[in-house]
Amino acid sequence: MSEALLRLDRVNTFYGPVQVHFDLSLQVGRGRIVSLLGGNASGKSTTMKIILGLLAPRSGTVEFDGARIDGWPTHRVIRAGIGSVPEARRIFPLMSVRENLLMGAYGRADRKAVGEDLERMLTLFPRVAERINQRAGVLSGGEQQMLAMARALMGRPRLILMDEPTMGLSPLFVDRVLELIAEINRQGVTVFMVEQNANLALQIAHEGYVLQTGRIVLQGAAALLRGDPRIREAYLGGAAAA
Amino acid sequence: MSSFIDYTVNGLVVGNIYALLAVGLALIFGVANLINFAHGSVYTFGAYIGWAAVTFLHTPLPVTMLIVFVACAGLGVVIERVGLRPLQGKARIAPLLATIGLSFVLDQLVQLVFSPDPRAVPSDLPDWRLAVGDGSIGAMDILIAAVGLASAALLYVFLRFTKLGFAVRATAQDREAAQQMGVNVDAVNSAVFAIASALGGLSGLLVGMYYNHIDPAMSFQATLKGVVAQVIGGVGNVPGAIVGSLLLGLTESYGIALLGTTYRNLFAFVLLIAFLLWLPNGLFGGRATIQSEPLVGSFIAPSRPIRLPRWAVAALALAAFALPLATSAPYLLQTLTNAWLAAMLALSLTLIAGTAGQISFGHAGLLAIGGYASALLALDLGAPPILSIPAAGLITAGLGALLVFPAFRLRGHYIAIATLAIGEIVSLVILNWEGLTGGAMGLTGIPPLSFLGQDIFSNRAIYWLCLAIVVSLAALQARFLNSHFGRTLRAVREDEIAARSYGIKLDRYKGLAFAFGGFGAGVSGAIAAHLYSYLNNQTFDSQLSLLALTMVILGGMGNVLGAIVGAVALVGLPELFRVAAEYRILIYGVVLLLLIRFRPQGLLGTV
Ligand SMILES: Nc1ncnc2c1ncn2[C@@H]1O[C@H](COP(=O)(O)OP(=O)(O)OP(=O)(O)O)[C@@H](O)[C@H]1O
Ligand SMILES: [Mg+2]
Numbered sequence: 001m002s003e004a005l006l007r008l009d010r011v012n013t014f015y016g017p018v019q020v021h022f023d024l025s026l027q028v029g030r031g032r033i034v035s036l037l038g039g040n041a042s043g044k045s046t047t048m049k050i051i052l053g054l055l056a057p058r059s060g061t062v063e064f065d066g067a068r069i070d071g072w073p074t075h076r077v078i079r080a081g082i083g084s085v086p087e088a089r090r091i092f093p094l095m096s097v098r099e100n101l102l103m104g105a106y107g108r109a110d111r112k113a114v115g116e117d118l119e120r121m122l123t124l125f126p127r128v129a130e131r132i133n134q135r136a137g138v139l140s141g142g143e144q145q146m147l148a149m150a151r152a153l154m155g156r157p158r159l160i161l162m163d164e165p166t167m168g169l170s171p172l173f174v175d176r177v178l179e180l181i182a183e184i185n186r187q188g189v190t191v192f193m194v195e196q197n198a199n200l201a202l203q204i205a206h207e208g209y210v211l212q213t214g215r216i217v218l219q220g221a222a223a224l225l226r227g228d229p230r231i232r233e234a235y236l237g238g239a240a241a242a
Numbered sequence: 243m244s245s246f247i248d249y250t251v252n253g254l255v256v257g258n259i260y261a262l263l264a265v266g267l268a269l270i271f272g273v274a275n276l277i278n279f280a281h282g283s284v285y286t287f288g289a290y291i292g293w294a295a296v297t298f299l300h301t302p303l304p305v306t307m308l309i310v311f312v313a314c315a316g317l318g319v320v321i322e323r324v325g326l327r328p329l330q331g332k333a334r335i336a337p338l339l340a341t342i343g344l345s346f347v348l349d350q351l352v353q354l355v356f357s358p359d360p361r362a363v364p365s366d367l368p369d370w371r372l373a374v375g376d377g378s379i380g381a382m383d384i385l386i387a388a389v390g391l392a393s394a395a396l397l398y399v400f401l402r403f404t405k406l407g408f409a410v411r412a413t414a415q416d417r418e419a420a421q422q423m424g425v426n427v428d429a430v431n432s433a434v435f436a437i438a439s440a441l442g443g444l445s446g447l448l449v450g451m452y453y454n455h456i457d458p459a460m461s462f463q464a465t466l467k468g469v470v471a472q473v474i475g476g477v478g479n480v481p482g483a484i485v486g487s488l489l490l491g492l493t494e495s496y497g498i499a500l501l502g503t504t505y506r507n508l509f510a511f512v513l514l515i516a517f518l519l520w521l522p523n524g525l526f527g528g529r530a531t532i533q534s535e536p537l538v539g540s541f542i543a544p545s546r547p548i549r550l551p552r553w554a555v556a557a558l559a560l561a562a563f564a565l566p567l568a569t570s571a572p573y574l575l576q577t578l579t580n581a582w583l584a585a586m587l588a589l590s591l592t593l594i595a596g597t598a599g600q601i602s603f604g605h606a607g608l609l610a611i612g613g614y615a616s617a618l619l620a621l622d623l624g625a626p627p628i629l630s631i632p633a634a635g636l637i638t639a640g641l642g643a644l645l646v647f648p649a650f651r652l653r654g655h656y657i658a659i660a661t662l663a664i665g666e667i668v669s670l671v672i673l674n675w676e677g678l679t680g681g682a683m684g685l686t687g688i689p690p691l692s693f694l695g696q697d698i699f700s701n702r703a704i705y706w707l708c709l710a711i712v713v714s715l716a717a718l719q720a721r722f723l724n725s726h727f728g729r730t731l732r733a734v735r736e737d738e739i740a741a742r743s744y745g746i747k748l749d750r751y752k753g754l755a756f757a758f759g760g761f762g763a764g765v766s767g768a769i770a771a772h773l774y775s776y777l778n779n780q781t782f783d784s785q786l787s788l789l790a791l792t793m794v795i796l797g798g799m800g801n802v803l804g805a806i807v808g809a810v811a812l813v814g815l816p817e818l819f820r821v822a823a824e825y826r827i828l829i830y831g832v833v834l835l836l837l838i839r840f841r842p843q844g845l846l847g848t849v
Contacts, residue, residue, distance in 0.1 A: 052422060078424035090419035092412050103412050106405070107424030155424065 288443020604665020638764025
């Protein structure tokens with residue numbers, strides 16, 4: 001594994017009295033696609049919240065690009081170069097598609113470059129371009145997913161976090177989203193994605209971690225994980241569905 | 243003022259004033275999901291700052307407006323810091339209660355600094371009027387319309403085209419998503435409070451100039467009008483707030499033309515109730531709606547209540563009964579008698595707001611019903627108090643349950659608003675039903691308490707009577723809580739949907755809670771009527787409702803002993819230590835703020 005861009009070290013997280021992460025450690029190498037796999041309620045989205053600073057770990061550290069970011073407010077984490085495609089997309093439904101994209105560039109001051117990036121996103125995501133002046137709330141689920149990805153990229157992140165980007169999409173859209181993730185990665189953005197569906201995620205990921213009730217139970221190169229029978233045992237959800 | 247045109251102009255002017263308030267409330271609700279009850283206090287603050295600037299510094303109007311704008315923006319930032327930011331992650335009702343505490347504090351500070359006397363805000367506008375048909379438009383009307391229009395236009399440009407405006411809209415639509423775009427949502431909240439408060443302050447200044455009258459008691463009504471306008475336009479909807487305000491202003495103005503000034507507020511609150519019941523999302527519907535959650539239920543901070551052993555409770559009660567044997571100091575006994583009357587109210591509220599989870603911001607309305615019922619039975623029918631008081635309790639139980647019945651299907655912030663409005667409506671009906679209630683003149687010569695034809699004037703006897711009623715009500719309520727009925731009420735509070743799915747008939751349970759609570763509050767109001775021998779529509783005002791809420795939170799929501807402790811602490815102690823009246827409200831506000839921040843479960847814990 002190359003040099004780590006993101007590193008979680010022995011993170012323990014609680015919701016009130018309930019512990020969600022137990023000594024969670026993981027690394028995302030620069031330029032890689034890393035997937036965090038796990039069934040329902042295993043603590044995947046909570047991992048994203050920890051990285052984003054939406055939730056503070058009780059102990060443990062989060063490092064991004066060599067700097068400790070745990071304890072930072074979310075807006076500072078984002079401005080440090082992390083983009084987020086939240087679970088269930090969370091686009092701004094009453095804003096136009098264009099306004100949503102501009103919100104993605106909220107932390108940037110370089111107006112001209114933002115304009116250029118907007119054009120770039122419209123070529124990368126033609127479905128989004130067609131609907132540029134519509135209210136985002138009327139877009140289909142797949143279109144909203146594209147919009148959420150484009151919105152996150154508008155911040156020119158070095159690392160992009162995606163929480164279940166294929167959830168609820170038709171097979172056609174699933175393939176398209178996976179292609180786009182690979183494409184984004186080829187353009188130099190490191191990707192850390194959460195997925196329930198192991199087979200899908202491991203098609204494009206370089207490495208994977210398997211989370212089970214807050215503990216990493218399996219980790220390694222995607223190629224190895226794909227054939228690993230323990231995936232099936234560790235975590236039935238995606239494997240059974242596929 | 244007489245012509246249709248004049249009433250229309252007046253309605254639009256007043257509507258513009260409401261709009262300046264309501265737009266701010268809508269912005270704040272948008273980003274913070276909070277109905278800011280301190281908003282009216284900012285309006286009053288703005289009016290007084292403007293008055294001070296004109297009176298002492300002789301500032302010309304544009305400078306006065308600038309001073310008010312800046313000072314109120316600053317106050318808004320402070321309110322956000324104190325009332326909202328420390329309470330993030332707590333129950334959604336917590337910041338709302340905090341803003342009530344803040345409004346107590348702010349109003350009282352204004353009163354201490356500027357005195358409670360009304361003031362006239364001098365205006366340097368020219369005194370010309372433009373004739374329009376059979377009416378006229380003055381310079382003041384044009385100024386207010388211009389400020390209203392300019393504010394709306396600026397707000398539009400701000401929200402649509404500026405970066406901060408984008409952040410405000412994004413935060414309102416999805417706070418967490420906005421954070422993930424790099425928006426500092428705390429800074430957005432702060433900015434929104436500043437803008438909203440600046441507009442609210444301007445509104446206060448303009449009102450002062452328009453009516454040539456300001457006083458520190460005008461806050462609460464201003465908040466309410468802003469809330470009504472918002473509900474009409476859809477809570478959290480900025481353009482809706484403007485339309486709602488203009489409609490409200492016009493309705494009030496035409497209503498006054500038809501029926502007279504004392505009907506102004508009645509129209510507002512009846513409109514409010516109508517919208518809450520039939521169009522809870524307002525005229526434009528759909529948009530940000532209040533997320534439903536059991537309001538007080540969610541404020542019931544989990545806690546292990548402090549349980550006094552039975553003998554200790556009995557010993558306390560005995561000591562209270564024995565006190566008049568040890569002393570006959572009239573001041574002490576009268577003070578504690580007042581505390582017992584307050585305790586009856588608190589017992590009632592802790593049952594309804596705590597145990598049943600139906601927050602009530604209009605509980606003083608029940609006192610008023612009880613007081614008037616007993617007084618009228620005594621005055622008009624010659625009923626002796628020994629009959630009229632329990633009868634008043636029963637009447638309050640029935641009428642109280644009946645009045646809130648339509649509100650039973652409301653949840654969340656809506657119940658708070660609805661009960662507040664019902665409380666106001668009770669007071670306004672009393673004001674306007676002169677034939678029955680004597681209107682603003684009130685009822686005089688209410689006979690004193692008596693027993694078998696013997697008048698009771700002895701402080702001791704009155705003390706014992708009230709204490710005995712409190713103890714009986716408390717004992718009954720404690721048994722009630724441990725019965726099947728009490729457990730069901732708490733189940734409703736924890737999860738209304740689950741309770742309904744178990745086949746619990748919610749309305750029946752809530753109705754019974756209101757009836758039981760109404761009885762105690764009605765008896766309290768009835769006794770007070772006979773003790774005071776005089777009542778008018780302001781004897782039991784909305785401030786008392788909010789004080790009762792503070793007592794109940796202080797004691798611990800749902801906690802029977804806590805309600806009595808809360809009443810004694812807030813009504814008895816300040817009186818015993820002879821805290822000057824003008825500081826009391828200040829103390830109540832500070833107590834409420836501290837409780838919500840540091841001890842939401844109250845002194846004795848929630849049940
Ligand atoms: N705000 C919260 N308060 C309390 N508990 C929570 C909260 N959010 C999540 N949890 C709990 O933490 C655990 C992990 O939740 P998380 O959302 O991280 O799971 P997940 O792996 O993303 O699941 P899914 O596949 O369903 O999205 C779950 O048991 C969940 O119920
Ligand atoms: Mg999840």
